[in-house]
């Protein structure tokens with residue numbers, strides 16, 4: 001996969017604009033109809049970037065840690081459906097997601113496992129993982145756990161994303177975000193974030209592309225986009 005840069009994401013918005021428009025419409029409708037049972041967590045740019053990177057990568061195996069009500073799950077499954085390939089393995093302590101993900105979207109492309117992921121890491125198909133999505137426990141200890149146990153187990157150069165890192169210009173002290181950002185910095189690994197607090201120029205650039213292709217109507221009204229995207233060493 002090409003490196004994760006804002007220019008590359010811009011080209012993906014243009015390339016996949018029609019499919020993305022359909023997914024955005026479906027997600028907006030779902031939220032309107034089922035709003036009370038769907039506490040959506042990902043903001044539009046980070047959700048769309050996840051979708052676009054998965055379209056570009058065409059992964060066989062995606063691992064998602066932290067589903068909650070299933071907003072990110074539905075974005076990821078939409079990308080796999082539109083690729084016509086790939087399987088998502090999702091993990092969470094709570095199982096609200098099972099009641100939310102539409103059956104036709106889950107189809108035969110989704111496996112959900114309930115429980116604390118730290119207690120059964122062997123259930124993650126780590127050595128087969130093509131894309132790793134983390135949006136779970138935001139404490140420093142959890143970050144140290146997946147850095148020590150999961151990162152070394154997935155194949156080299158696996159693309160990954162971690163949510164709730166940049167709600168401000170810096171991650172909160174003693175948080176998952178502070179641990180992962182330091183880990184990346186120590187290894188000179190770049191990340192891309194659409195965080196409006198950390199890197200407002202990213203969403204400003206992408207907003208122009210979205211306007212050009214008529215994708216500027218929001219799906220959700222929240223626009224923090226605190227996720228980071230990077231490629232593991």
Ligand SMILES: C[S@@+](CC[C@H](N)C(=O)[O-])C[C@H]1O[C@@H](n2cnc3c(N)ncnc32)[C@H](O)[C@@H]1O
Pocket residue numbers: 039040041042065066067068069070071072073091092093094115116117118135136137
């Ligand atoms: C912020 S929510 C996920 C939001 C979801 N990705 C979305 O887009 O709506 C975090 C989720 O991580 C789960 N979680 C926290 N610690 C976990 C652990 N050790 N193992 C599995 N899931 C965990 C929580 O139960 C919660 O549902």
